[in-house]
Amino acid sequence: MSVVSKLEKLLDLSRLTPTKFITRNLPVAPVGSKSTFGGTLVAQSLLASMNTVPRNFIPSSLHCYFISGGHPEQMITYDVESLREGRNFIHKEVRAYQDQKLIFQSMILFASGRNDSDDNNGTTLTHLKTIDLPDKNQYTYAADLFQEAVADNESKTRMFKELPIVQGRGGITHINKVYNSFKTQPMEYYFPKNFFHAEEETRNNSVNYYVKIRKESVETLTANNSYHDENDLISPHNDERYNYAAFAYLSDSYLLLALPYFSNMPLYSHKFSVSLDHSIHFHQLPKVNDLIYLNIENSRSADHRHLMQGEYFDSNTGKILASVSQEGLVIYEFIKQLQAKL
Numbered sequence: 001m002s003v004v005s006k007l008e009k010l011l012d013l014s015r016l017t018p019t020k021f022i023t024r025n026l027p028v029a030p031v032g033s034k035s036t037f038g039g040t041l042v043a044q045s046l047l048a049s050m051n052t053v054p055r056n057f058i059p060s061s062l063h064c065y066f067i068s069g070g071h072p073e074q075m076i077t078y079d080v081e082s083l084r085e086g087r088n089f090i091h092k093e094v095r096a097y098q099d100q101k102l103i104f105q106s107m108i109l110f111a112s113g114r115n116d117s118d119d120n121n122g123t124t125l126t127h128l129k130t131i132d133l134p135d136k137n138q139y140t141y142a143a144d145l146f147q148e149a150v151a152d153n154e155s156k157t158r159m160f161k162e163l164p165i166v167q168g169r170g171g172i173t174h175i176n177k178v179y180n181s182f183k184t185q186p187m188e189y190y191f192p193k194n195f196f197h198a199e200e201e202t203r204n205n206s207v208n209y210y211v212k213i214r215k216e217s218v219e220t221l222t223a224n225n226s227y228h229d230e231n232d233l234i235s236p237h238n239d240e241r242y243n244y245a246a247f248a249y250l251s252d253s254y255l256l257l258a259l260p261y262f263s264n265m266p267l268y269s270h271k272f273s274v275s276l277d278h279s280i281h282f283h284q285l286p287k288v289n290d291l292i293y294l295n296i297e298n299s300r301s302a303d304h305r306h307l308m309q310g311e312y313f314d315s316n317t318g319k320i321l322a323s324v325s326q327e328g329l330v331i332y333e334f335i336k337q338l339q340a341k342l
Contacts, residue, residue, distance in 0.1 A: 007186040007218040007246060008236055011043050013051075015233060019080045021048045029072045030253075031177045032268065036070025036103075038275045039252030045094040045106040047245040048078040050234055053090050057110040058285075059244050060089075064106040064278045074098040088112045128283060129320040131313060133293055139210055142189035143182035149196045151179055163269050178268070186217035187250050190291070195258075197266040207261045208295040209254070210315060213246050213288040220246060222287045240285065247286040247312075247322065252278060255296060255308050256328040262298040265332070272331040276305070281323045284314070291315040304331050 005028075012024040023044065027036040042064050050059065070076065076096050083091040089111055096104035140148075150160055160175055182189065190210040198207070213220075221240040236242040252275065260269050286292065293313040300307045306328055312321045 004184055004214055004216040005186055007213060007249065010040060010186070011047055011245060011249065013044060013048060013078070013233060015051070016077075019052055019082070021051070021078045021080070023076045026074070027070055027072050027076060031181045032174065034069070034072075035274070036072055036076075037252070038066055038278065039249040041066070041070060041076070041096055041104045042106070042252055042278055042280075043245045043249035044076065045078055045096060045104065046108060046248045047234060047242075049080050049092040049094050049106075049108045049110075050241055050245070052080045052082070052092065053110050055239070055241075056113045057090055058113060058241060059282055060109045060111040061281045062106055062108040062248070062279065064104065066104055066275045066277065068101065068103040069274065070096075070103050071098055076103075083107075129311070130318045131320075133313065133315060133318050134208070136190065136210060136291065136315070139190035139192055142191050143179060145191050145193070146179050146182055146196065149193075151175055160266060160268065163266065185253075186213050186246075187253055188212050188214050189254065195261065195267070198261045198264065203261065203264065206295050206297045207258050208293065210291045210293055211250060211254075212291045213250060215289050218242075218246060220288060222285070222289075243286050243288050244282060246288040247282075248280060250288065251280060251310075251312075251322070251324045252326070255310055255324065255326050256306070256330065258296050259298060259301075259306050259308065259328075259330055263301075269332065270330050271333045272329070274329050276327045276329055278326045279324065282321075283323070284319065284321050286312065286321045287314075292321060293318075299325075304329055306330050 009025055010028060013021040014024050015021055027040050029035055030037045045064065046059060046062060076098055079095045079097070081093045083093055089109060092108045092110065094106045094108065095102055188211065192207070192209060195207065195209065218236050220236040220243050223240060232238060234242055256273065256275060257267060260267050293315050294310050296308060296310045298306065299309050307325065309325045311323050313319065314321055
């Protein structure tokens with residue numbers, strides 16, 4: 001039986017001073033990487049900053065830069081600096097260090113909770129983008145799809161084994177690790193049938209899928225029934241705002257990795273891939289234990305830099321939850337030869 005990674009443990013922090021925090025556990029590198037998963041840095045920086053603002057303030061947006069690859073065998077320290085604390089908005093800057101080396105920086109804007117009387121009096125404009133959601137039954141659980149489309153498909157297995165990143169990580173062993181990660185990571189994905197290799201005739205201008213945080217990994221509050229003392233650190237058990245941190249974690253996974261879909265190449269066909277920056281605009285509280293629908297576009301690719309932009313929607317209402325953008329440095333070798341071979 002596969003053991004699901006506990007997100008609360010992955011993100012857990014200890015307070016060193018009122019504005020300084022350190023990880024309780026070593027960070028984890030994703031399959032195929034030697035550096036800390038970027039979603040951990042984004043989520044922990046947001047979690048650290050939330051522990052320095054009043055409980056009625058919620059994150060509105062964050063803008064992050066990955067400065068240096070994090071080392072999975074070193075604890076991370078987060079320093080939160082207050083740039084401005086107003087009545088309605090709070091600006092924070094968070095810097096992440098390993099052994100006194102700056103590896104990550106984020107700017108986070110908090111807004112005070114909504115004033116319902118303003119809406120009732122018609123003094124504010126209210127709008128949320130809403131879409132018609134595709135049938136969830138058109139999507140397949142990621143582990144099952146990977147097993148069917150890659151692991152159990154002789155020609156596709158041979159094709160994936162020839163990819164640079166797979167060859168460099170142990171061939172079939174790497175394929176098995178990818179399969180296991182779909183069953184054990186905090187996120188539960190449901191991908192379209194052509195996700196792992198979109199042939200020319202099946203590709204669209206965007207790719208979409210459903211995702212959620214497994215309750216076995218962490219179960220979050222979704223109602224404003226926080227009960228923790230002001231001195232307690234925010235956790236999924238005492239503050240619904242933990243949903244924002246959990247969402248920040250999942251927002252960095254299978255966004256940049258979806259890039260090959262747009263170029264008639266299989267996933268994981270890169271030689272080298274690293275995130276440069278990551279931005280989130282929150283529009284509603286994301287209830288991460290419910291399925292969330294994501295639509296991704298590849299807005300620009302040039303000079304090995306690629307910009308991916310995504311919109312996340314509530315799977316029950318079709319209303320937008322968050323907008324995310326990420327730029328990455330992704331290097332492919334022998335693209336024409338690879339495409340011809342595939």
